[in-house]
Amino acid sequence: MNCMHEVILIADDKMLPIVLPIINQNVCINAIIPFKHFSDPHIQEKYTVYTYDCLSEVIENTSYDFILLMSGFWDFDEEIIRELRNKGVRKEKIVPLFPLLSEERMNIISILQHYFSQETAYDVFATGMSYAHCGILEQKFQGRLLNFTASSNDLFVDYEMAKLIYKKEQSNFHYALIGLAPYSFHYDLSLSSLGSLSIFYDFICQSMHNYAISQEEITALLNREAVLNIYKNLGIDLQFHKQYMERFMMRQRASFGIKDRIHARSRASQWNGKFYPATLRENKKIFEDYLQLCIQHNCKPIIIAFPFTETYMKYFDQRILAGFYMVINEMAKKYDFLFLDYMNHPDFTDADFHNVDHLNLAGAEKLTDLIRNELHRL
Numbered sequence: 001m002n003c004m005h006e007v008i009l010i011a012d013d014k015m016l017p018i019v020l021p022i023i024n025q026n027v028c029i030n031a032i033i034p035f036k037h038f039s040d041p042h043i044q045e046k047y048t049v050y051t052y053d054c055l056s057e058v059i060e061n062t063s064y065d066f067i068l069l070m071s072g073f074w075d076f077d078e079e080i081i082r083e084l085r086n087k088g089v090r091k092e093k094i095v096p097l098f099p100l101l102s103e104e105r106m107n108i109i110s111i112l113q114h115y116f117s118q119e120t121a122y123d124v125f126a127t128g129m130s131y132a133h134c135g136i137l138e139q140k141f142q143g144r145l146l147n148f149t150a151s152s153n154d155l156f157v158d159y160e161m162a163k164l165i166y167k168k169e170q171s172n173f174h175y176a177l178i179g180l181a182p183y184s185f186h187y188d189l190s191l192s193s194l195g196s197l198s199i200f201y202d203f204i205c206q207s208m209h210n211y212a213i214s215q216e217e218i219t220a221l222l223n224r225e226a227v228l229n230i231y232k233n234l235g236i237d238l239q240f241h242k243q244y245m246e247r248f249m250m251r252q253r254a255s256f257g258i259k260d261r262i263h264a265r266s267r268a269s270q271w272n273g274k275f276y277p278a279t280l281r282e283n284k285k286i287f288e289d290y291l292q293l294c295i296q297h298n299c300k301p302i303i304i305a306f307p308f309t310e311t312y313m314k315y316f317d318q319r320i321l322a323g324f325y326m327v328i329n330e331m332a333k334k335y336d337f338l339f340l341d342y343m344n345h346p347d348f349t350d351a352d353f354h355n356v357d358h359l360n361l362a363g364a365e366k367l368t369d370l371i372r373n374e375l376h377r378l
Contacts, residue, residue: 003028004220006063010055010080011035011070016043019070019097022226031062035071059087066213066221070097078193092212096196100227103244104150105200109231110240112204115146116168117236122146123172124375125165127158128179131306134252134358136177137368138245149179152197154189155283159290160205166297173299175375178290180305182316182324182343183271185283203227252361256353261311264356268315275320284327291335300378301337303328307348307367312356340374342367 004026011019013034020043023029032049043049050058059067067089071077077096084094099105115122123144126136130151138147148161158178165171181187190198190211198211199218208215234240294301305324308316328339342348347370352363359367 002026005065005217006030007221008033008058008062008064008067009070010052010067012072013040015070015072016040018101018230019068022097022100022223022230023068024221024223027221030064031058033058055083056087059084059089064093066093066095066217068095068097068221072098074098074102074194095199095213095218095221097199097222099197099200100203100222101230102200103247105197106231106234107241107244108148108150109204110234110238110244111146111148112164113231113234113236114238114241115165119170120146123174124177125162125173125175126177126179127153127161128177128304128306129153129181129184130358131181132177132179132304134354134360135179135304135306135364135367136371137361137364140365140368140372145177146173152189152192152194154187155180155184155286155290156209157189157197157201157205159286159293160201160207162290162293164205166293171297173297175378176294176299176301177371178301178303180303180324182305182321183274185280185287185324185327186271186274186276186320188276188279188282191279249361252354252359252364254354255360256309256350256355260353260355264309264311265315267356268312269317271320272317274317275323280323284330287327288331288335291331291337294337295335301335302371302375303337303339304371305339305341305343307342307345307352307359307363309348309350309353309356310344311350313344338374338378340371342370345370 004024006028008031009029010033013036016034029047032047033052033055035052067084069077069080071080077098081094121144124141125146126132126149128149132149133151136147136149138145146165188210189195190209195211198208202208202215202218203224291301332339347366348363352359352366354360
């Protein structure tokens with residue numbers, strides 16, 4: 001067989017039957033390394049299978065263009081990536097596949113498939129990262145909210161998702177809830193430690209930027225149709241979404257604790273001194289394009305800055321915060337949008353958070369009521 005690429009596949013043994021079919025047939029899998037003892041005779045007959053303790057030897061002695069990784073868990077992925085990097089594997093050679101099949105992203109697929117297959121009465125849509133995902137309680141919108149918030153999303157992803165939903169001719173959105181963090185204009189998902197999420201959004205939006213691995217290489221490695229067939233199995237009835245939200249809301253009942261307070265400074269200071277002028281310029285343009293897209297479709301942009309604990313705000317870099325407001329004020333001179341700033345809102349106490357910067361279920365109910373009241377006034 002003429003190999004387009006040579007790869008090493010590191011995967012959880014339970015994920016192998018799912019992962020192997022989504023790898024293109026003209027990709028040569030020179031080694032498979034499962035995490036546990038593996039005894040599938042069909043796979044062992046077709047591929048060379050090693051134990052995980054042979055990882056160093058395999059990397060050193062096996063020809064590869066990429067290392068494909070599918071552990072099934074984010075934390076495990078990150079641990080393995082660190083190990084691979086310590087062994088001298090370059091970042092752009094590691095392709096984590098978990099984003100394609102993670103529960104949170106499959107939830108987005110479930111919503112999309114329902115939206116594009118049904119006559120729906122959605123008149124509000126929401127985008128944003130984890131603050132929005134934890135802070136907006138969609139049930140309070142009584143079926144009117146199309147919720148595409150998800151952890152780690154950046155402005156590029158949010159804008160691409162907005163463009164995607166407007167491809168439906170019958171869309172009639174009155175409001176766009178655009179969730180932002182104070183560091184949003186300096187944040188590029190594709191350049192972050194979670195950059196592999198770009199692969200997922202490329203599959204559904206067919207758009208990617210700045211990721212270490214090109215669209216062409218992703219297309220050469222992975223069978224898009226096979227992945228889309230997995231997504232089709234979720235159906236159009238929102239059943240997966242409903243089950244996901246039940247589990248998510250159970251997790252959201254947790255409260256802010258002593259451990260969170262101890263780690264507040266390190267969590268808040270993650271962005272201290274991190275100014276990225278090129279990313280800032282790019283994100284300002286994306287934000288402006290996003291506002292224009294909404295306005296062109298007679299949809300009112302509602303920009304939301306989500307609440308943080310007093311402890312978090314105490315340690316957050318005030319220069320980044322000032323820069324955030326500067327961009328908002330600059331855009332407000334050019335475009336008609338509503339800015340809802342809840343970052344230091346007096347109604348929120350530690351009891352409304354499950355950690356120093358994310359609302360719990362009680363906090364989400366409080367914030368969603370405030371947002372809905374603002375919409376009623378428009």
